[in-house]
Amino acid sequence: MSTLTASESTALQQSTLRAEPVIRFENVAVLYRVPRERVSGIKEYTVRWLQRRLKYEEFWALRDISFDVARGEIFGVIGRNGAGKSTMLKVMARVLHPTKGRIVMRGKVAPLLELGAGFHPELTGRENIYLNSSLLGFSRKQVDRLFQSILDFAEIGDFIDSPLRTFSTGMVARLGFSVATCIRPDVLLVDEVLSVGDSSFQEKCLQRMNSYQQQGTTIVIVSHSMETIKSFCSRALLIDRGQTVALGDVNEVVQHYTG
Amino acid sequence: MQYSEEVYDSSQRPHPFIEEFLSLLKYRELVYQFTARTITARYKRSVIGVAWTILNPLATMIVLTLVFSQIFRFKVEYYPVYVLSGLMAWNFFSHTTSSAMGEMIWSGGLLNRIYVPKSVFAVSAIGTGLVNLGLSFIPLLLITIVLGVKITPALLVIPFSVLLLSIFALGVGLLLATAAVFFADMIPVYEVLLTIWFYATPIIYPVDILPKQLLWLFALNPMLYLVQIFRDPLYLGVVPSWQVWAIAAGFSLAAFLVGGLVFTSKSNEYAYRI
Numbered sequence: 001m002s003t004l005t006a007s008e009s010t011a012l013q014q015s016t017l018r019a020e021p022v023i024r025f026e027n028v029a030v031l032y033r034v035p036r037e038r039v040s041g042i043k044e045y046t047v048r049w050l051q052r053r054l055k056y057e058e059f060w061a062l063r064d065i066s067f068d069v070a071r072g073e074i075f076g077v078i079g080r081n082g083a084g085k086s087t088m089l090k091v092m093a094r095v096l097h098p099t100k101g102r103i104v105m106r107g108k109v110a111p112l113l114e115l116g117a118g119f120h121p122e123l124t125g126r127e128n129i130y131l132n133s134s135l136l137g138f139s140r141k142q143v144d145r146l147f148q149s150i151l152d153f154a155e156i157g158d159f160i161d162s163p164l165r166t167f168s169t170g171m172v173a174r175l176g177f178s179v180a181t182c183i184r185p186d187v188l189l190v191d192e193v194l195s196v197g198d199s200s201f202q203e204k205c206l207q208r209m210n211s212y213q214q215q216g217t218t219i220v221i222v223s224h225s226m227e228t229i230k231s232f233c234s235r236a237l238l239i240d241r242g243q244t245v246a247l248g249d250v251n252e253v254v255q256h257y258t259g
Numbered sequence: 260m261q262y263s264e265e266v267y268d269s270s271q272r273p274h275p276f277i278e279e280f281l282s283l284l285k286y287r288e289l290v291y292q293f294t295a296r297t298i299t300a301r302y303k304r305s306v307i308g309v310a311w312t313i314l315n316p317l318a319t320m321i322v323l324t325l326v327f328s329q330i331f332r333f334k335v336e337y338y339p340v341y342v343l344s345g346l347m348a349w350n351f352f353s354h355t356t357s358s359a360m361g362e363m364i365w366s367g368g369l370l371n372r373i374y375v376p377k378s379v380f381a382v383s384a385i386g387t388g389l390v391n392l393g394l395s396f397i398p399l400l401l402i403t404i405v406l407g408v409k410i411t412p413a414l415l416v417i418p419f420s421v422l423l424l425s426i427f428a429l430g431v432g433l434l435l436a437t438a439a440v441f442f443a444d445m446i447p448v449y450e451v452l453l454t455i456w457f458y459a460t461p462i463i464y465p466v467d468i469l470p471k472q473l474l475w476l477f478a479l480n481p482m483l484y485l486v487q488i489f490r491d492p493l494y495l496g497v498v499p500s501w502q503v504w505a506i507a508a509g510f511s512l513a514a515f516l517v518g519g520l521v522f523t524s525k526s527n528e529y530a531y532r533i
Contacts (some may be wrong), residue, residue, distance in 0.1 A: 027351070061531075
């Protein structure tokens, strides 16, 4: 490397960056360790510990999952309830770390939060925009700069200085989506949503997601609705009890699930 | 506008303690937002607002002064200043540790879905505590002046006292937050412990009423020293000896290290336990 000039090495770095997958799972496994019986109290815990009756249930939420997702791809994760879909989202969002294996995520990962998660009802819309964007790791300067565009996109107008509890559900949803997507992320994690507000706003959300995707954002959609997965994704992963059942072209994977 | 390229590689994580610290630095805006949120949300709902923070310690002080001067009849000069300065240090500790634990549990739904440094709740509880502590200096200084207690340059060490108190409270708060994730009854248990701890610390009574043969037991209490380094400069107008500072600093650092290490080593389990 020492023989390369600075510009050559940056060029090299950039080209390897482009070729490398944005999301890479290598034999990922996640182990949950929970007490077999619900031992909730300290007293009960101590008693059981002394009696050596403290039993743990070890449960693999994911096992041996491997796949790559390329830049700009829309990737679907399908499975029944309890198959490990939300664990998958958690490890991608860095909320959980894998017990075994390796995960590499390149760039900024933005989770689309459920309706109103991370909002405070007593604070105004304005205060909530600052609160919510700091949850996503934005600095104050960034929010100052993006404030107007967040407001415009959410279409909440004069309500901006009223407490959030006076907002309608649709308004909260619009504000949430607007903040989460105010900067184009490299990876967008979508959990069962796309039911944001009224249909015209949904259209607007989809447009924004499409335009981000064209600019290189990778989108991961987790759902048990085949329709959603089929209409958006190009590739998909089907999991059951934490294990890979099928991986590849979306139609084949869906076929595998329904057939 | 675009994010700068950052890479997360689960196989190349630094030690959890260091990872948490770096992440907290990056999310400092969130610490500020949480602190501001707690303070504004609290004062928006209450009619008398900020005044409450000032009136509350005053009311407690008046009650205690009446009780102790009339019923117990032990002699503490300028008792109102003695008790109020002790209460300030104690309330800071008890409120920040309780809310470090509570906020973490109540925010469970959020921790499940989105990555934030999990110590942000404990750190912003300290932030909120500092604001309230700052406000309670108003009634204290008022009474100090009214009663004619001497204000000396010893006052200048107060920031260091508050720093040690904060480090200690942060360590204890992190330890409690970890425990609360695993034990549902941690919050009520801690309330009981706090009450016992309060009466075991010379806050409303003077140190010299403690029985001589039990002094060694009371000397094991970290809050004895942490209250002293806060109260002596305000009440006596003197800076405590270096030995007292050393013990207070030792307890603070120990609590911080134990709390920080335990908290970060268990943090991977919070996402499915809360």
